[in-house]
Amino acid sequence: MPILVTGATGTVGGAVVRRLLAAGHEVRALTRAPAAARLPAGVEVVAGDFTDPPSLLPALRGVERVHLVSMEGDGSAIVDVLREAGVRRLTHLGHDDPGRTDDDPLESWHRAFHRAIESSGIGWTHLFPGEFMANTREWAPSIRARRVVRAPFGDWNSAMVHEDDIAAIAVRALLTDGHEGRTYRPTGPAPVRRRDAVRLIGEAVGSPVRFVELSPGQARELWRDVYPPQVVEWFLEMGRSPEGNTWVSPDVEEVLGRRALTFERWAHDHAADFR
Ligand SMILES: NC(=O)c1ccc[n+]([C@@H]2O[C@H](COP(=O)([O-])OP(=O)(O)OC[C@H]3O[C@@H](n4cnc5c(N)ncnc54)[C@H](OP(=O)(O)O)[C@@H]3O)[C@@H](O)[C@H]2O)c1
Incomplete structure (x- = not known):
């Protein structure tokens, strides 16, 4: 079946x-x-x-x-x-x-x-889930072309999650009993700041990537042609939160019995997207 x-x-x-x-x-x-x-x-x-x-x-x-x-x-x-x-x-x-x-x-x-x-x-x-590590793929064209990321909120911190951890929980719940009626909120194992994510991608591709911090106004200009206006405002509002999304969920460890995958691991898994 x-x-x-x-x-x-x-x-x-x-x-x-x-x-x-x-x-x-x-x-x-x-x-x-x-x-x-x-x-x-x-x-x-x-x-x-x-x-x-x-x-x-x-x-x-x-x-x-x-x-x-x-x-x-x-x-x-x-x-x-x-x-x-x-x-x-x-x-x-x-x-x-x-x-x-x-x-x-x-x-x-x-x-x-x-x-x-x-x-x-x-x-x-x-x-x-929390924010996906995979969202950083929006930086790929700029990293491939100029080895730079231009984005706001370099200190914004987020316990981003690897898509394979979300998939592993989904597959466990599809194939084994005991997950019905449960809500899982997987995150990564630790928060990662935007500027550190850029550095880690540079390390994974073997060539440094510069982070250039934009003001919220500059980011609004950059995103205007890419996202609908309410999504742009939502990103900007989220980024203004001083501490970011630092909450780390126990769900990956509880369901899979191992630590959640790190951003370093994600960057290595996807290095080809940034070369
Ligand atoms: N990105 C984040 O940080 C984040 C965080 C928390 C939760 N989420 C949730 O994650 C989900 C997105 O997952 P993802 O990033 O894996 O998706 P994704 O990479 O954006 O891909 C979207 C998928 O949805 C399919 N799809 C879109 N519209 C469809 C339609 N009308 N009928 C049938 N299929 C349709 C597309 O299939 P085709 O194009 O092949 O038809 C594609 O496979 C959303 O529910 C979002 O709320 C995302």
Whole structure:
């Protein structure tokens, strides 16, 4: 019986696919664009789009276990389709920020999705990770071209998480009992400052990378053409917090029985992206 991985062409879903294959499981991958999807040999690739929930049905045929990433769409309609198709176990990669209220439209959308999952009758496990180490890949073009990162908040500190730790927890929850009804919030093993992350990437690629600190105004200019305005403001607001996201979660150690992967390790795993 295949396990369906949504978000399979993305950062975490890709790592879930690799881990399930390595564990000998049959994997089906959902994507909106099968022709463009670069997935490992042996993966069955099926088209489907969260914004059109019935389009998920072909991918769900004969499937009882799903890794679901919340990206867009009507959470309640998506979960209805999953339940009616016979899904019994679900790992859900999403996001929550208890510090924000339902007045925040993005937060409110995520919470409606969580409620739909929790009341679905499907055995669910939420994964609400900290900031991804992989977000630093946005620096790759500038590092490759000029060995420099221009960004605000060099001292901002964040216990960023390696995508493979999130994937390893998802796979554990998909394959073994005891994780249903649990919410995991994996982070990395220690906070890393922005400017140190840049230095560690330089060490991993074997050539120093300079960090040039931008003012928030300069960052707003730089990001204006890259992200929607509310996302830019959200980044700037987050970066202003003096201590950053320094909380370190026990979840990786509790679920996997080992320390969370470090940023040094992530930079070595992804050095080719920055060369
Ligand atoms: N980045 C962070 O720091 C962070 C922190 C906490 C939580 N999160 C959560 O992590 C999740 C993102 O995970 P990620 O970074 O691994 O994803 P990602 O690399 O951004 O990739 C997005 C994936 O979602 C799929 N997708 C997007 N829209 C879709 C649609 N309408 N229908 C079907 N599939 C769709 C894409 O598939 P195709 O393009 O192939 O269709 C792709 O595989 C989000 O839920 C986010 O809230 C992120």
